[in-house]
Amino acid sequence: MLSHTTAKLLIVDDLPENLLALAALIHGDDREVHEAQSAEAALTLLLEHEFALAILDVQMPGMNGFELAELMRGTEKTRNIPIVFVSAAGREMNYAFKGYESGAVDFLHKPLDTQAVKSKVSVFVDLYRQRKVLDRQLQAIERSRQEQALLLDQLQVARGELEHAVRMRDDFMSIVAHEVRTPLNGLILETQLRKMHLARGNHAAFSPEKLKAMVERDERQINSLIRLIEDMLDVSRIRTGKLSLRPKAFDLGQLVRALVENFEAQATALGTHIELQACEALQGEWDEFRIEQVLANLLSNALRYGNRKPVRVRVFEQAGLAWVQVQDQGIGISAVNQQRIFQQFERVASQQSSAGLGLGLYISEQIVHAHGGRIQVQSEEGKGATFTLQLPLAGEIEQNDQLRATSA
Template sequence: MTPNEHGQEGAGNPPAVSRASILLVDDHPSNLLALEAILEPLGQDLVRATSGEEALKHLLHRDFAVILMDVQMPGMDGFQTASLIKQRERTRTTPIIFLTALSRDADHVFKGYAHGAVDYLLKPFDPEILRSKVSVFVDLFLKEQQIQRQGALLRQREREALEQLSELRYRRLTESLPEAMWAARADGTLTYANRAWRDYTGRHSERTLSLATFLEDVHPADRERLRTTWTQAVRHGLRVEREFRLKRFDGVYRWHMARAVPERDEDGRVAGWLAVATDIDDKRRAEQSLASFKATLDATLDCVLMFSPDSLTLTYANAGAARQLHGTVEELMGLGILDVESAFDEEGFRKLLAPLMSGTLPSQTYTTTHRRRDGSEVPVEVMLQFIPGDEGPGRFISVARDITERQRAETALRLASEAKDAFLAAASHELRTPLAAAKGHAHLALLKLGGQTEAGPGKSLKIINRQIDRMAKLVEDLLDISRLQAGRLSLELERFDLRTLVNETRDRMAVLSQAHELTVEGPESLEGTWDRGRVEQVLTNLLSNAIRYSPEGGQVRVRLLRDGDTGVHLVVQDQGVGIPREKQALIFERFGRAHGSKYGGLGLGLTISQGIVEQHGGRIWVESAGVLGKGSAFHVWLPRETEAPSPHVGNGPPPAS
């Protein structure tokens, strides 16, 4: 038989196939002989192969209805041969039945199916069953061949019908085109214009169709140039493209792109012309807007880059980018953005881009470094935005500002702040000695005067002594701030009853103001391990603030709450002036005061309190509506057992509900 009789690919229609080919693959001739004896009654072509390589050669020359393949073969086994068969487009759907007498375990059977087998038979097998299964695939193959022949015949008839109706269909097609189209003879004389041109220009009579009437609708500034272009194209028989403005029926000119193509006969001579004009007015306007936009970007001093979201390749760089990156615009174009954004790898950078592409974030602002063309780096602040495209994937715009000078200024400011802190710490230490001496002498003088402190020198000494105490408190606060800044605020832990400490502090603070009612609520006993002196310092500061910021008096409530077995929750609530919401973060900063200097104080107490609480592994926060009369509530959460002091402990667990 010829190759085509077995389904070899060819340019013509598939020939009639009355018999199918069956490929038998086994390295034992006796097994092949047995298979032929079983399948001979089917009346099909049986093709032998004694190895996987020989089977692949047969598959190059003909198509098979089914392949019966032994699994165990020397060299290339059945599984390997099947894998190669399935990789080839022409044979990937050919059914394969594996035959084996050795590998009966389930894993081996599954492996056979994984390599594309339609069945896996174990020897010895029933000849009738094998013959029945093979006959099914033979019938399927023959029916598929018949369908292919019928399809080819149908396509041939359709082509004949199309050829008969080609001119009518051509006319209908051109009439339905949304773009203006013309046909012309070889000498350039116009013979036809489609509906789109007639509707656009309002010229519905074909009798008026001519080159002269066509040029009447072309903008005067483009008319002669278009006439010359058309004449040259007709003379030389060359394809031509030209942009020009064409007048619409309402008198509006719109830009079009015209393409004229010569039609040639069998001898290569020009037999006619086809021309199509595409409206590009909107595109030109968009390009002009983009050009104007890019001109604006070119004028900015910042580094402006555009890059593709798919390839991350730079598609635009302005003059500012060239200056900042020490290169030319031409050198930057085509680079990857990661060649510039040197601090990122691709995975991390795409994570940064993801919320912009999804619309979750309108923009991203971050600080990084840009790598210059000479390898040096420049610190920048980048503002990144994604601009979706009407068509296509859109683009990213990166605006990067050189922050070298800003970083220098920030460094200078930080050094100045550190110098100030160092000065305050040194000054505070130096002030302690003369204050202690002044305190001692004032105390001795008061003792010598006995009880005479209501008038004369005694009264003055009493005032001096009080001011020395105030000065000492300020010095201690400054020293605590210095210790916090340096991470040297130490804790002396001991076990005590917090309720007792709260009561003692309440009693001591109650003496300072008769206009305030200080109450304590909560369990009668609440033991834990903390620094007693430091916790008392926090309580004193919170109660002092509650009294200070409640100038009209009122109730100050201290509530103690158990937070399970692991923590305690303390709340100090006043009825004073409150704290505006926008100032609530400020009050925990150094020298931060929500109400300025109106109520006194340096603005250090809450900063120190926060440091002490966090040193214990706890958390302090405020709740206030900022309304006069509703006051503020300061919350402190502490663990019941403070294990080891650490100057860098963060916020503790969430507050108790």
């Protein structure tokens, strides 16, 4: 590594023949010698280059060697350059003492001792090259420290994400266990009750009317389990980019009208109803099953959290988009919760029933985004909520990075 470092040497003397002789004496393949015939010319070179050593003649016209050395020591860039003075004056002039006071590391008298000059210059060149190697090592250590600090930050972020993922997994498993247990418990109790009736020979418990009621209860519990399983499967498909979309032409208004009719029985059971305030015929190319899934989720939520007040639905075209608005008059959603409800496993706490995994709106938003549309909510606490679905009428499905339509 040392052999790859070129050392620059500066020699300053007002006599060209002295410069020529000194340059020939100290030159080498690993050195680059720069010459100056005045202190002013030397200052220019000092500002342009990084020198391993400066050899200065003491007696020069204008600014002498001592004055140049003082300027060098007062400048940040040249402060640490080793200085060797050369003088033809006799030793009785006591120049050496003044030179050391000016910051010199050595003082040479003319005529120069060739071997001594070569040896001294070689020492300073080696010291310079060793210092450069050390500087590079220190820089490498600092880069390594910064990289380690960055890696540590990344590891801390990854740790936080992992801890969050673990909490989400634990919360998810807790929610799944709770939600699956409810329909299963119903089915188990029904089964045990029927076994008891059969064991006692109580065939009256299986009259057509009672049997019909049993089958309807079983169907509700089984449908609840199917819904939970489908939600979990949809999340898995979304994460792996395998949620397929099968667009085809259909009338969005007709789909909404049919859904409203299907939900009337549920609304009646809750003591309310659904008002279809506007329903334009809007033809487009979308995945009918997935859009129905989104709208069914919005209607179900509106009835669940609507305080048994009418739910209003509107279907219309605006700005080249198909709009579907579902408005309830229930508990409303705070600004903070509006940011959360489209995330996985998030549900708004309320006194109303909140069965489910908290995946409905997350899945709905991903489906709508895959269609190149968007879903929004406007709400205030205690003043109900309006969910708006917007779909491009052109029917071009824009895929995002995390959710891609794949062939069936």
